[in-house]
Amino acid sequence: MQISKKLLMTAAAVSLLASPALAERGADGQLNILYWQAPSIANPYLSGGTKDIESASLVLEPLAYYDENGAMVPNLVAEIPTVENGGVSADLTSITWKLMPGTVWSDGSPLTSADVVFSGDYCMHPDGGCNASTNFTDVTSIEAIDDLTVKITFGVAKPFPYGPFVGTTVPIIQKAQFENCMGAKAPECTAQNFGPVGTGPYKVTEFKANDVVLYEMNDKFREADKPHFSNILFKGGGDAASAARSVLETGEFDYAWNLQVEPEILTQMIAAGKGTVVTSFGTSVERLMVQSTNPDAALGDERGTVAHPHPFLTDKAVRRALSIAIDRQILVDAGYGAAGQVTCNVLPAPAVYASTANDWCKTQDVAGANKLLDDAGWAKGSDGVRAKDGVRLSILYQTSTNSVRQGTQALVKQMWGEIGVETELKNISASVFFGGDQSSPDTFQKFFSDVEMYTNNFDGTDPEKYMASWTCKEIPAPANQWLGNNMPRFCDPAYDALSSELGTTASLEKRAEIAMKMNDMLMEYGAIIPLIHRGDVSAHAVTLGGVLMNSWDSELWNVKDWHRKNPS
Amino acid sequence: MFRYTIRRLLFAIPTLLVISFIIFALLDLAPGDPTGNLPLTIDAKTREAIRISLGLGEPFHIRYIAWLNQFFINEPLNILEEWWGSPIGDSAGRMRIRSWSTRSPVVDLIVERTPQTLWVVGMSYVVGILIAIPIGVISAYRQYSWIDQAGTLFSMIGFSVPTFFTGLVLIVIFSVNLNWLPMIYDTTHTVTGWDSFIVQVKQIAMPVMVLALFNAAQISRFMRSSMLDNLNQDYVRTARAKGMKEHIVVMVHVLRNSLIPVVTVIALGVPQIFGGAIITEQIFRVNGLGALLIGGIEAADIPLVQTLTFIFAVLIVGFNLIADLLYGILDPRIRYD
Numbered sequence: 001m002q003i004s005k006k007l008l009m010t011a012a013a014v015s016l017l018a019s020p021a022l023a024e025r026g027a028d029g030q031l032n033i034l035y036w037q038a039p040s041i042a043n044p045y046l047s048g049g050t051k052d053i054e055s056a057s058l059v060l061e062p063l064a065y066y067d068e069n070g071a072m073v074p075n076l077v078a079e080i081p082t083v084e085n086g087g088v089s090a091d092l093t094s095i096t097w098k099l100m101p102g103t104v105w106s107d108g109s110p111l112t113s114a115d116v117v118f119s120g121d122y123c124m125h126p127d128g129g130c131n132a133s134t135n136f137t138d139v140t141s142i143e144a145i146d147d148l149t150v151k152i153t154f155g156v157a158k159p160f161p162y163g164p165f166v167g168t169t170v171p172i173i174q175k176a177q178f179e180n181c182m183g184a185k186a187p188e189c190t191a192q193n194f195g196p197v198g199t200g201p202y203k204v205t206e207f208k209a210n211d212v213v214l215y216e217m218n219d220k221f222r223e224a225d226k227p228h229f230s231n232i233l234f235k236g237g238g239d240a241a242s243a244a245r246s247v248l249e250t251g252e253f254d255y256a257w258n259l260q261v262e263p264e265i266l267t268q269m270i271a272a273g274k275g276t277v278v279t280s281f282g283t284s285v286e287r288l289m290v291q292s293t294n295p296d297a298a299l300g301d302e303r304g305t306v307a308h309p310h311p312f313l314t315d316k317a318v319r320r321a322l323s324i325a326i327d328r329q330i331l332v333d334a335g336y337g338a339a340g341q342v343t344c345n346v347l348p349a350p351a352v353y354a355s356t357a358n359d360w361c362k363t364q365d366v367a368g369a370n371k372l373l374d375d376a377g378w379a380k381g382s383d384g385v386r387a388k389d390g391v392r393l394s395i396l397y398q399t400s401t402n403s404v405r406q407g408t409q410a411l412v413k414q415m416w417g418e419i420g421v422e423t424e425l426k427n428i429s430a431s432v433f434f435g436g437d438q439s440s441p442d443t444f445q446k447f448f449s450d451v452e453m454y455t456n457n458f459d460g461t462d463p464e465k466y467m468a469s470w471t472c473k474e475i476p477a478p479a480n481q482w483l484g485n486n487m488p489r490f491c492d493p494a495y496d497a498l499s500s501e502l503g504t505t506a507s508l509e510k511r512a513e514i515a516m517k518m519n520d521m522l523m524e525y526g527a528i529i530p531l532i533h534r535g536d537v538s539a540h541a542v543t544l545g546g547v548l549m550n551s552w553d554s555e556l557w558n559v560k561d562w563h564r565k566n567p568s
Numbered sequence: 569m570f571r572y573t574i575r576r577l578l579f580a581i582p583t584l585l586v587i588s589f590i591i592f593a594l595l596d597l598a599p600g601d602p603t604g605n606l607p608l609t610i611d612a613k614t615r616e617a618i619r620i621s622l623g624l625g626e627p628f629h630i631r632y633i634a635w636l637n638q639f640f641i642n643e644p645l646n647i648l649e650e651w652w653g654s655p656i657g658d659s660a661g662r663m664r665i666r667s668w669s670t671r672s673p674v675v676d677l678i679v680e681r682t683p684q685t686l687w688v689v690g691m692s693y694v695v696g697i698l699i700a701i702p703i704g705v706i707s708a709y710r711q712y713s714w715i716d717q718a719g720t721l722f723s724m725i726g727f728s729v730p731t732f733f734t735g736l737v738l739i740v741i742f743s744v745n746l747n748w749l750p751m752i753y754d755t756t757h758t759v760t761g762w763d764s765f766i767v768q769v770k771q772i773a774m775p776v777m778v779l780a781l782f783n784a785a786q787i788s789r790f791m792r793s794s795m796l797d798n799l800n801q802d803y804v805r806t807a808r809a810k811g812m813k814e815h816i817v818v819m820v821h822v823l824r825n826s827l828i829p830v831v832t833v834i835a836l837g838v839p840q841i842f843g844g845a846i847i848t849e850q851i852f853r854v855n856g857l858g859a860l861l862i863g864g865i866e867a868a869d870i871p872l873v874q875t876l877t878f879i880f881a882v883l884i885v886g887f888n889l890i891a892d893l894l895y896g897i898l899d900p901r902i903r904y905d
Contacts, residue, residue: 034752038855038863040669129621133614184621187671194672208680209670210863211855212755235752237853237863242739242751250743252752272744431868435601442599445612483612 026217026230028564031544033556034253036243038210038236043193044169045123045130046186053169054257055234057554058215059106059198060171063097063116064162066552068280070350070461072166076103076111076199080162083506092157092506097165099148105174106203106218113144118175120152120164127183132170134465135163159506160462167460168554172199201227201560211236221560228546228563241265247539248275254541257555260404263337266537275542279338281535282551283349283466284457286340286408288397288529289487290319295396295448304448305477306489311391313450317376318393319526320369322451325419327364328531331411335404336532343533347519350461352508355516358523361530369419378420386420394422398442399453400430408453408531438481445476447487455534461552464502464511467518470527471496490527569896569903576889587881588639592632595870595877602668602868622668638665639875643675667864667872674875677860682842684755685856688849689841692776696783697834703784704791704830708799709818719788726785731778735851738774749774753854775852779845783837790833794826828898835891839883 039055040047047053064072064080072080081087081095088095103111120142123130140155142164152164164170174197181189194207199222202215215232235253243256248269259266259277270277294308302308312318328342344358378386378393386393397413399405406427413423426449428442433454441448458466468474469485472493476484495518502514522528538555540547545565550557602622603615623631642662649655664673707719743751750771759765798804799822807817846858853859857876864872896902 040667040867041671046671126617127621129618131614131618133617134611187621187666190672190676193670206756208755208855209667209672209677210860211681214756233754233756235754235853237855237859238752238850242851245739245744246752250747250751252743252750429599431601431866432599435599435603435868437599437601440599483616485611 025219025221025225025227028228028230030231030233031229031255031562032253033232033234034243034246034256035234035236036238036240036256036258039207039213039234040209041193042196042204042207042213043173044171045128045132045173046193047131050258051236054554054556055213056171056196057168057200057556058202058232058234058559059200059204059218060168060173060196061198061200062167062171063099063165064167065557066167066460066550067557068548068550068552070282070552072162076100076172088161092159092161093155094151094153095158095161096145096149096151099150100222101148103199103222104220105197105199106220107174107197108220109174109176111172111199112147113150114147115172115175116150116165117142117144118178119170119172122173122178122182122186123170125183125186128186130186135170135459137163137465139164157504159502159504159511160464162460162462167552168557169459174198202232223560226560228561232559244269244539247541248272248277251275251541254544255547256539259537259539260339261537262335262404263333263339266337273542275539277338277537277539278547278549279535279537280549280551281341281349281533282457283347283463284455284534284536284551285343285346285348285530286453286455286532286534287346288322288412288531289444289447289452289454290322290526290529291447291450291452292489292527295450297448301478304446304489306475306491310450312388312393315376316526317372318378319529321372321419322369322416322421323361323526323529324365324372325369325415325421326361326412326529326531327415328362331408332532334411335407336534339535339537340532341535343530344523345519346522346528346530347463347467347515348530348533352512353463353515353519355519355523357516357520361523364415366415366418373419380420384417384420385422392422393420394424395451396424396426396449397451397453398426398428398433398449400433401427402430405453443482444487445482445484447476452487453531463515467502467515468499470518470522471499488527490522490525492521492525495521569893573889573893576892580885580889583885584878584882587885588636588878589632591877591881592635592874593628595874596628596631602870634663635665635871635874638663639878646673646675665871665875667869669864669867669869669872674872677872678857678876678879681855681857681860684753684854685842685849685858688753688772688775688852688854688856689779689845689858691772692779692845693783693837693841695776695780697787699780699784700787701791701830703788705795705818705823705826707788707792708795711796716792719792723785723788726781731782731845731848732851734781735774735778735848738778739851742774751852753852755855775845775848775854778851779848786837787830787833790830791826794829795822798822798826828895831898832891832895835887835894838887839880842883843880 035051037049037051039052041052042056044053044056044060061075063076064074067073074080076099077097078100079085081097083090099111099113105111120136122128123132124136138154138156138158139152141153143151145151154161165172177192177197181192195204201218201221203218204213205216206214213234215234217227217230240259241261244259244261244266246253247256249272251274266277290313292310292314293304293306294310295304297303299308332340332342342362344361345355347353373386378388381387397409399409409425413425416423432440432442433444437443444452444454470490472491474484474486475489475491476482498514498518502511505511505514536551538549543564544562546562548558549555603618642664646664666672667674667677670677703719707716710716739751742749753771757768759768804817804822807821842857846862849856849858850862861873861876
């Protein structure tokens, strides 16, 4: 009697707490999502981009997510393993995850540690072409201790052991379904790749590659009253501006992703009052990489290698002058609007890692830049371009083809003109620039120009691997087939030492301190000139509630909580 | 006629082989990388592994022969199998042409996309013809009248205003301001009854009108000049002199003869329907064959682009032949043997 009374009271309390919108599962009907790049595959391990990973995140789930603040939240597990709770071994070489009991796949079979082990084997298979394999770097074994416990062992000490199975790029796939799709067979399993069985709130009912995906709620989802929408129509194609229009002006869709649209156009559309724009800032920084080797074509095979230093960009004064001559706020206002903010760091987030030592770059200082160059002996010639010992400050500035980038290029060219630096602009199709074609001279790794601009970021919240990009051994060169992330060819033993120190430090404060020091070294030397901290911009209808914009994980990470609400 | 057809068909084989080689080589030599669209957080080693898993490690001639084998032997066998309902030979081990971005067979993607392209682009062609023929006939019959001038203006607009502009104007008027028609085509919609048919008509209206304007502009000019050629012929004067009614002279004698070259033009335009209307499909998100092609190009999905382009080449060669044969059937003065 006592118990039932308690139960009744709890039930009453719960029903009072829950808002009317949070009724039973599927009560809110259909949700229409528009991604202007259409999903090509529903298996994130074989995907070709963010669109595939995010559309798959409705179905497949990782052990833990990153929430909108970049903090890890347990998903298929009860808690995040740490050294404190014993989940991570004291020597940092293994991590043990405990699955929540009772979780089932959408086909009704239970989720077990065998599925987790299988997901790891699937991605680590050498012939599979899995694009998340870097998440499994240094993993030596993944083993099932019992039905619900998985132990991942690393070959080296891993101060941040959350690479495997944290975040939607590395979800758990079902062993029973993908068992015969390992390695070279992976691409041939079309049925599996288009309709994976998952533990998430939705399941795929129809997959038309590069066009549309239909989802239906997973009635075996572990949270009884979720998701709120019974169906999802996930349409793809077109361009960002019309995607924004379909949410903000016509209201045909509830959610539109990645709206890189000129700020004034977006403002106009918002005025229609049918939707709102949401932004969040992750780690993406639009930056200028400054070449420190000589890209002169006359050098033949040795162009762009460390054997030949750059004729003038090795002068720190020139680098500093180039940076402070730029009015970053104008670049933000012209090309990014709400989707960008001025930054002076290549590591701008999470907040604990953001340095304030480089804030000198935030305000444009043309006079200061001119003075720096004058003092360094770069005198203006009759054509207004500075020169010293016959070397003219003439820069070839390359980037990928994209209207916002070309706008930025034109503005920067003008700003550099004011300090007597001549700039020639070049843009290259994105699939060539970012593609690793060995025979093309126009890849961003070869970097056969003086300055190049693009955006990069890192997955998750730990910058260790990202900051290691600028160590000496990462310099692209013919010897390593131009594979390497150190585009500016920056090489400093002190930086390398910090990088290896970061690899053995577990304490978060200490890690933040080291990472900030590394960031400051790069900024101080001017290897990289950061321009804009770029945010993600999406739009949702005013009637859609529960959206928590997330730059650390899939934007749809909490779709189970999305619901229909009355516009207010 | 029969021997002529056979001869033409035999000639088509070397032509298509040369075309296939050129397409394959051009796309293979063109810069671009299928991993170029992956997030930059994925490192170079992983990218290389992905490229090798896609088969890019093989030399050019091996890949070309493999593709020919897949296109001319494996895929037709596969289609036969689906008709037959039972496996022919080693059906599980047969390599199919796979798209790099979706990892699924290219032919399946094409089959999936064809209906919406035929609906939208095909319908626009039919509507275009239905608009063009009356305009052409009246313009020619009343040459230099106001109606001829209006027809000329109409076709000038259709020719010179690009579809991405007319499409956007229609969207702003009918979707944003009036809110009558949807701006996004729902490819999952199926017609089951009267209500869903109305929905289909609504969503198809704008793309069809945009393309019909363009098609009608072209065909109406052909129709007009062909009518003018015939109206001055002796047989027309003879018919009038015999006392035939004017509408029989124009609608039966002149129109039928004028249609001969127009039918050829229409037949030659049919492959364009399959090619889809790349821009229009993109604007309204019809996601038909045109959108498939452009998406493949953007993602450097070379097998998809090679296969699609080659299918278009086959269609163009095929419809050229059909146009020639039609000409022979319609015009008794022309004989090929």
